[in-house]
Amino acid sequence: MDEKASGISLYDYNLPPELIAQFPRRRRDQSRLMVLDRRKNETAVHSFKQIIEYLNPGDGLVVNTTKVFKARLFGSRATGAKVELFLVRPIAPHQPLDWIALVSPSRRVRVGEMIQFNKRQVRLEADLGGGRWHVSFASEHQRKNIIRRFGHVPLPHYIKRSDQPSDIRRYQTLFADNSKVGAVAAPTAGFHFTRSILGELEKKGVHLIEVCLHVGPGTFKPVKVDNIHDHIVDPEMATLSKDAADRINRVRRAGGRIIAVGTTSVRTLESAILSDGLVQPFSGMVDLYIKPGHEFKLVDHMVTNFHLPKSSLLILVSAFAGRDRILKAYHEAIRQQMRFYSYGDAMLIL
Numbered sequence: 001m002d003e004k005a006s007g008i009s010l011y012d013y014n015l016p017p018e019l020i021a022q023f024p025r026r027r028r029d030q031s032r033l034m035v036l037d038r039r040k041n042e043t044a045v046h047s048f049k050q051i052i053e054y055l056n057p058g059d060g061l062v063v064n065t066t067k068v069f070k071a072r073l074f075g076s077r078a079t080g081a082k083v084e085l086f087l088v089r090p091i092a093p094h095q096p097l098d099w100i101a102l103v104s105p106s107r108r109v110r111v112g113e114m115i116q117f118n119k120r121q122v123r124l125e126a127d128l129g130g131g132r133w134h135v136s137f138a139s140e141h142q143r144k145n146i147i148r149r150f151g152h153v154p155l156p157h158y159i160k161r162s163d164q165p166s167d168i169r170r171y172q173t174l175f176a177d178n179s180k181v182g183a184v185a186a187p188t189a190g191f192h193f194t195r196s197i198l199g200e201l202e203k204k205g206v207h208l209i210e211v212c213l214h215v216g217p218g219t220f221k222p223v224k225v226d227n228i229h230d231h232i233v234d235p236e237m238a239t240l241s242k243d244a245a246d247r248i249n250r251v252r253r254a255g256g257r258i259i260a261v262g263t264t265s266v267r268t269l270e271s272a273i274l275s276d277g278l279v280q281p282f283s284g285m286v287d288l289y290i291k292p293g294h295e296f297k298l299v300d301h302m303v304t305n306f307h308l309p310k311s312s313l314l315i316l317v318s319a320f321a322g323r324d325r326i327l328k329a330y331h332e333a334i335r336q337q338m339r340f341y342s343y344g345d346a347m348l349i350l
Contacts, residue, residue: 030048098135
């Protein structure tokens with residue numbers, strides 16, 4: 001059966017390179033929206049603005065409020081050789097000066113070495129393996145200054161260009177909260193929403209519910225094992241507040257649907273604990289790997305972008321809608337010349 005498909009080759013498809021969006025559309029809501037109706041086994045393509053027609057009064061729209069920071073730093077060794085530090089996350093929530101970072105090239109650097117950023121330095125404290133290092137900043141002021149002056153927007157590898165000033169704004173959702181900076185990849189399904197669309201949804205009686213998951217570089221980590229069940233996802237920090245839990249519980253009690261915007265919102269919701277049928281708030285590292293066989297307990301519908309072949313995100317949406325159905329929809333999106341990946345178009349799975 002489709003749900004038992006475990007070979008990674010079953011989650012592959014051929015994408016013409018020209019359909020990988022290299023830039024966002026001029027306006028966020030100019031994106032296209034493929035609606036996949038699981039019950040009818042049908043797809044339709046609209047303007048993203050038409051998502052308003054598919055949400056009902058009393059529904060809960062769950063969005064991720066994490067904010068992306070300029071995590072990619074280019075410095076140099078004392079020899080003058082260039083080094084990239086890709087900041088992942090603080091080693092602990094209350095240790096803002098000590099970070100896990102991907103260092104490239106990793107084999108040539110040494111423990112105790114200082115990476116230079118003009119007159120400022122970052123120390124390599126310990127080799128954690130796999131290109132990951134424990135690095136430390138001298139002070140909080142210096143950390144912020146290095147990121148501000150030397151940081152680059154961490155665009156994914158399939159965007160074949162350098163980051164531009166416009167990416168600082170566009171590789172960010174409207175939901176991004178200045179008090180929740182910590183993502184090194186954007187929750188891209190949220191890119192398509194505008195204040196106008198949100199205003200229309202509010203007038204319709206749709207409830208906006210905010211959660212936070214700081215997206216890590218593992219979101220782009222390819223599945224390199226033959227059996228998808230052997231894959232492991234990287235942990236990421238997530239928070240579902242008491243206010244969010246209360247809002248979700250009210251929507252569900254009133255018979256409303258929970259529509260998750262993005263796979264990060266899905267993973268946050270599905271990581272929550274239910275007690276007597278009620279969602280409980282939580283804050284901590286989550287490493288939930290959603291694959292076929294997962295019993296969805298909170299998410300009724302999902303807004304998502306089109307994902308890479310052989311990725312954990314494609315596996316997640318396949319768990320939600322069925323592998324055959326998803327791949328058929330992807331082939332139709334290709335036929336209709338829709339745009340793929342982070343700056344691409346969207347899908348609403350009903």
